Amino acid sequence: MKQYRLLALDLDGTLLNDRSEISETNAQWVRHAVEAGVTVCVSTGRGFQGALPIVEQLGLDSPMITVNGGEIWTKPHSLHRQTLLDVEKVMKLHALAERHPDVWFWAYSTEGIYNKEKWAGDATAFRWLKFGYYTEDVPVLNEILREIRDWEGLEISNSSPYNIEINPVGVSKATALMELCRMKGFDMSEVVSVGDSLNDIAAIRASGLGVAMGNAQDEVKLAANAVTATNQEDGVAQVIRNYVLRT
Structure with a gap:
């Protein structure tokens, strides 16, 4: 056995x-x-x-x-x-989040976690690991998912039906x-x-x-x-x- x-x-x-x-x-x-x-x-x-x-x-x-x-x-x-998430990708993911003001977002850096309420002033000054979105508005979540699926270099998953989690591809x-x-x-x-x-x-x-x-x-x-x-x-x-x- x-x-x-x-x-x-x-x-x-x-x-x-x-x-x-x-x-x-x-x-x-x-x-x-x-x-x-x-x-x-x-x-x-x-x-x-x-x-x-x-x-x-x-x-x-x-x-x-x-x-x-x-x-x-x-x-x-x-x-x-x-394994770090490219800072340019983080900035792009953040810009997408800003286009959806009702969606919660967060990101893990090696120094700590930043989110919609407390975002890093200069994202390029940090080393990033993961980015995430959360909303119970499923059509909006799916709209975000459809967009980022076309971007290269991302590993996309979730930890709940109402979020999207993004790591570097292969992670x-x-x-x-x-x-x-x-x-x-x-x-x-x-x-x-x-x-x-x-x-x-x-x-x-x-x-x-x-x-x-x-x-x-x-x-x-x-x-x-x-x-x-x-x-x-x-x-x-x-x-x-x-x-x-x-x-």
């Missing part, structure tokens, strides 16, 4: 419930996985500062994937690789996991990836076992080998129990 050595967990909508909390059941089963020798890797669209409190709460000292693979960490505070949780496997001496067939959104699809498809949350977007469920319970029902704990540890 296949032994899985690396468990890659998305945060929002996956490990975290709708209040952005880790349930005690999920935390307990993550600890069981670590005790069994499984490398548990947080794999998130969040930046490092947003992901770190979760990692610390779980007591993990393992690799991290942040900003959808834009940053790979060998362990917390130990950066292995950073994804999947490519980051492949790099982590190379570093750790694992094969991708030994990886379990769990997620709920389009930014998880590449990793779910590339891993030995790809699992969609019960609350995942339909496209994610179609890409997965299995579907677990929702993030409100300790779906991650079920994955660990049923597939990783098989208890």
Whole structure:
């Protein structure tokens, strides 16, 4: 029977419930996985500062994937690789956001996060990792998506049905996991990836076992080998129990 050595967990909508909390059941089963020798890797669209409190709460000292693979960490505070988004692209994405005054936007730089309320004065002075848009006006979101799909050099995904996330082309949780496997001496067939959104699809498809949350977007469920319970029902704990540890 296949032994899985690396468990890659998305945060929002996956490990975290709708209040952005880790349930005690999920935390307990993550600890069981670590005790069994499984490398548990947080794999998130969040930046490092947003992901770190979760990692610390779980007591993990393992690799991290942040900003959808834009940053790979060998362990917390130990950066292995950073892939930057071209500043000219960021300025163009920002100009597009400004044409849609009702749309929320944000961008991760290596120094921190900037958004509609607090934008970087001179974008060229920063090193950028990811740009995003959010609106529940789906026709407007689709209009933005149609436009940026024609631009070169972008990797486009989402972390909710109401947002668009943009990284440099070729950057994804999947490519980051492949790099982590190379570093750790694992094969991708030994990886379990769990997620709920389009930014998880590449990793779910590339891993030995790809699992969609019960609350995942339909496209994610179609890409997965299995579907677990929702993030409100300790779906991650079920994955660990049923597939990783098989208890």
